[in-house]
Amino acid sequence: MTTALELSAITYCHPGAGRPTLAGIDLDVQDGEMVAVVGPSGSGKTTLLRVAAGLEQPETGDVLIDGISVLDVPPEGRDLTVMFQKPHLFPHLNVLDNIAFADRLRGLSRRQSRAAAQRYLELVHLGDLGRRRPRELSGGQEQRVALARGLAATRRVMLLDEPFSALDTSLRGAMQQLLMEVRAALSPTIVIVTHDLDEAGLADRVAVLVDGRVEQLDAVAQLYAAPKTVAVARLVGGFNEVTGHVSAGVHRSDLGSFTLPATCRVAGAAILLVRKERLELVAVDAGSALAGRVVQVRQSGPRQEVTVELDPSATGQRVRLDVEVRLGTVLRLGDRTGVLVPSSDALWSVPCPDGEVGERLVELREHDAGRHQGTGPTTRLEQGERLR
Numbered sequence: 001m002t003t004a005l006e007l008s009a010i011t012y013c014h015p016g017a018g019r020p021t022l023a024g025i026d027l028d029v030q031d032g033e034m035v036a037v038v039g040p041s042g043s044g045k046t047t048l049l050r051v052a053a054g055l056e057q058p059e060t061g062d063v064l065i066d067g068i069s070v071l072d073v074p075p076e077g078r079d080l081t082v083m084f085q086k087p088h089l090f091p092h093l094n095v096l097d098n099i100a101f102a103d104r105l106r107g108l109s110r111r112q113s114r115a116a117a118q119r120y121l122e123l124v125h126l127g128d129l130g131r132r133r134p135r136e137l138s139g140g141q142e143q144r145v146a147l148a149r150g151l152a153a154t155r156r157v158m159l160l161d162e163p164f165s166a167l168d169t170s171l172r173g174a175m176q177q178l179l180m181e182v183r184a185a186l187s188p189t190i191v192i193v194t195h196d197l198d199e200a201g202l203a204d205r206v207a208v209l210v211d212g213r214v215e216q217l218d219a220v221a222q223l224y225a226a227p228k229t230v231a232v233a234r235l236v237g238g239f240n241e242v243t244g245h246v247s248a249g250v251h252r253s254d255l256g257s258f259t260l261p262a263t264c265r266v267a268g269a270a271i272l273l274v275r276k277e278r279l280e281l282v283a284v285d286a287g288s289a290l291a292g293r294v295v296q297v298r299q300s301g302p303r304q305e306v307t308v309e310l311d312p313s314a315t316g317q318r319v320r321l322d323v324e325v326r327l328g329t330v331l332r333l334g335d336r337t338g339v340l341v342p343s344s345d346a347l348w349s350v351p352c353p354d355g356e357v358g359e360r361l362v363e364l365r366e367h368d369a370g371r372h373q374g375t376g377p378t379t380r381l382e383q384g385e386r387l388r
């Protein structure tokens with residue numbers, strides 16, 4: 001596989017901004033690959049696309065297409081197409097000529113460019129609407145035409161900036177389905193900026209942008225199973241976080257001691273990450289369950305979530321865990337319940353960000369030191385044993 005687009009050590013600062021928007025971006029997109037760019041609002045996603053497209057010039061770094069620097073090439077010469085949230089169709093041209101426009105610019109005859117445009121129009125399931133004007137289209141149809149026009153114009157890489165975010169949920173779903181069909185038919189190379197993690201899941205890899213840097217570039221399943229940092233975990237969402245520390249592959253905290261998967265190579269101050277849907281509510285006296293009581297029950301869309309406050313640990317701390325349960329599970333505030341923490345392969349841990357290594361961690365370390373004083377070498381606690 002060849003690298004279609006590469007951003008190398010890109011830095012960029014908006015005029016008047018206090019700090020760089022892009023602070024050393026490295027990103028490669030392989031031929032035929034779809035890479036999604038996600039990140040908190042203001043993290044620089046659109047700026048990154050604009051730099052790739054040549055609409056902004058980076059301060060340092062390079063943009064390469066097929067291994068050749070295009071820094072000196074203007075946007076229209078870069079073989080990249082950008083598609084924005086708003087379709088921006090030409091109002092005076094009919095749908096077919098909107099799609100045929102790029103080929104006409106490249107010098108193709110009207111007949112050739114319209115024939116190609118018709119094929120793209122059929123690909124987006126609007127084969128009959130070629131003669132309509134953009135004002136005669138619904139929002140969803142307009143966005144399909146914009147996609148067809150983008151595909152017709154693209155020679156190398158398509159850059160999509162939240163292209164479906166203005167559409168309602170069902171239209172967005174339909175456009176995502178269409179994007180999959182287009183990928184299966186044409187294997188275009190795509191970079192898509194999105195806020196929607198489900199949409200990002202359509203991509204081969206997802207780049208998580210935090211503070212102007214690519215914090216992680218991985219398949220979406222990896223972001224859920226093995227986030228590199230707490231910022232990535234928070235962006236992905238759905239994790240319980242418990243601060244503690246790791247030594248010899250065991251995370252120790254007020255929740256207890258949990259062996260981490262061998263692939264998790266964190267040491268020192270670290271946050272244990274446990275996904276809400278991997279915790280299980282069981283009978284309060286069930287074997288290795290942690291006991292507590294229900295302090296909140298809430299419904300969010302098709303999901304039901306329960307917050308359980310665990311009985312105090314030996315150090316007096318009351319850890320709260322969010323648990324996703326089956327919709328319709330009957331639970332009342334104050335109910336006693338057990339919480340079963342999954343086995344090590346469903347756990348993960350990330351380093352504590354510097355600012356979050358707080359007093360609690362110091363207390364935990366002191367507690368551990370006291371616990372093991374005079375008892376010889378530290379023994380590994382059993383999985384799930386609370387500190388006492």
Ligand SMILES: Nc1ncnc2c1ncn2[C@@H]1O[C@H](COP(=O)(O)OP(=O)(O)OP(=O)(O)O)[C@@H](O)[C@H]1O
Binds near residue numbers: 042046
């Ligand atoms: N033209 C500009 N001049 C000055 N600052 C800008 C300009 N455009 C964007 N910024 C700032 O640069 C930062 C990154 O903006 P950008 O639009 O790239 O972020 P984003 O991740 O795409 O955000 P969102 O998800 O909200 O669309 C923001 O702090 C924004 O306010």
